[in-house]
Amino acid sequence: GQNIDQPTEMTATEGAIVQINCTYQTSGFNGLFWYQQHAGEAPTFLSYNVLDGLEEKGRFSSFLSRSKGYSYLLLKELQMKDSASYLCAGVDSNYQLIWGAGTKLIIKP
């Protein structure tokens, strides 16, 4: 079966660094997306990885290990506005996105 696992909730402090992990099992693999979703809003694109390694984009970085079926999203210099849910989605052999349930990130001052 196809499955995406990520922690339900995480808490971090403003200004700190947090890493949100995601493990995936998909039938075939054509990349992995990270989206951010603020409460009551639509998901918005953060990153896409298809090759192993780290992709850095400002305060956010995303890592992929295809051999381990593992990805993480790294958020640096946390700001209160980073409080949101972070959704991991794997792309299967039919190019459909298989979504995780999301990780709710709570930032404390």
Add this chain to the structure above:
Amino acid sequence: NAGVTQTPKFRILKIGQSMTLQCTQDMNHNYMYWYRQDPGMGLKLIYYSVGAGITDKGEVPNGYNVSRSTTEDFPLRLELAAPSQTSVYFCASSSTGEYNEQFFGPGTRLTVL
């Protein structure tokens, strides 16, 4: 560009009623999708379309229908609404189905009582 727009934003239906959720995109994207998102759950694909006149079922199509007569519009029809269809519905679009980010509409919050 308005991106992806959805109407209505909120709706309450009685069991057995029908309704159409509207979705329009102005980015000339070929691919369009309908998802539902239940509390604490991931997005589930209901239907998708790779172009005008072509639609296909996703993971949870039962109780829904779609049509795609134009590139811009992708309405979702609920027939005989049931409480299990209470959810937030998101429409999304992308320029291709491969390696391409999906752009989401603001969502429709539907309650069936």
